[in-house]
Structure formats: structure tokens, C-alpha cells
Amino acid sequence: MGRAIFIIGAGTALIGIIIYAFIDCIRTSASQARSLPKPAWLAIILLFPIVGALLWLFLGRPRAGSSATWGSPNTPSQTFKAPDDDEEYLRFLDAKAKRQRASQENHRPAQQNPQEREKPRQNPTDENPTDTTDTEIPES
Template sequence: MLRYLPFLLVLALWIYAFIDCLNTPEEQVRGLPKVVWVIIILLFGEVLVGPVAWLVAGKQRGGATGGPAGGPWQRDQRARFVAPDDNPEFLKSLNGDAKDGKDGKKDDAALLEDWEADLRRREEELRRKETGEEPKSD
């Protein structure tokens, strides 16, 4: 079992470098075009030259501030994900603020009444069709 460990580590590094290269935006690729890096990783993956070269020289890495070093792409310019417990709109919807009709939405009781009225109307239409009665004019 232990004799397979080096092979598995090389394979894991190879797969990681390949996926990292594919997911890296073109603006962050250094030195060579992205397609060339993919070919290098695939061709020289078994001897670790390709994946190590990609990880060392192929991609711009984050600097001390957490963003990319010297690149035009900034992490702060991306749309940030806000967790539901930090999202004010979501928290308002939990409190029932969004259900009181202020936003043109009906509350649950009004929706249920509408559905029941529609169901009664449809059942009455079916009964009339089965018995052959003429519809009542409202």
C-alpha cells in the first residue's frame, strides 16, 4: 500500500495543476498562453516538471494584501457572495416584513383563499358539465 503513495501524490499534483490551469482566468496566466500551459502540464505531468512549472511560474499568485500581485484584475471588483444570515432582504423575509403586502405580495392566507375559490369554481364547472346544466350568469 505504501509503495503506491508516491504515484498517488504525483497523480494528485498533476490533476490539481491541470484543473487550476483550466480555471485560471487568461489575465492571470504568466509567460505563455493558457493552451500551452495545459499542454505542458499534460505532457510533463508524470515527471512533475509540468505541474511544478505551472505552480511556480505559470500563474500570478496573491500578494501580501490578498489580491493578485500587479494584475489589473482585483478581487474586490468581483460580485461578493453574502451569506443568508448577513443578507438584510433575507432576514426581512423571515420576520414577515415581505409578506405584509408592502411589495405587492399577498400573504399566505389571501393566497389560500384565492386557491380555494378557484378550486370551488372549477369543481362547479365540472359538475355542470357532467349534469348538462347551463352555467349561471353572475
């Protein structure tokens, strides 16, 4: 009885490893597969289930923490920067604050000095006495 449980458990574990390797291979991008092209890995996992799955897990799978492919130089992984740690974003915020201050400074003198406010507009005919748009032109 104990021997049957061991055989069933081992078989279930092997099937789980094969299914995991196959799904992991499908979900991995083609540029991240190591040693062989991705379609070759899928064929190996299907044709040689136990050996192919183990080979994928040890030789074909992308390395943990690395997005580089086999044979290419390791590129530094891009880590997330908080907005207050990003120099470019801080310069952008500084420039934006300066623009807002300048805009407020341009509007502030007119609001503080009542004599400098715009005078109410006069009647358009009073501003330009030569304007003849509202007058009738005699016909000749």
C-alpha cells in the first residue's frame, strides 16, 4: 500500500513538473529563452517529457532576476525610482513651479494696484471718431 502511494505521488509530481515547464516555456518571451530557440524547447518538452522539462528548468529558462539572453552581455536591470529620487522629474517640477510663480507675478500687480486696472471701455464711436461703420453713407 505504501509503495502504491509513493508511485502515485512521484507520478503526480513528474506530471506537475512537465506541465509547469511547458506553461513556463509558453509564457517566456522568445528573446529570453536560453540555449535554444523557444519552438525547439517546446518540441523537446513534448517529445521527451521528463528529460525535456528538467532541461528547460535548468538550461532554457531565463535566469532569475535577469532579463538578458544567453550569450549577451548582462544589462543592468531597470529598477523603479520613486518620483522624489528621479533627478529629471525634480527638474521638471522645479521648472513648472517657476513658470507658475512667474505667471502669478504677472497677474498680481494689476490685482493689487486699483489705479492700474483697466478703465471701463467707452462707447466704440467715442474711441475712434473717424469710424464710419455705424453711420450712413449718402448715396451719390
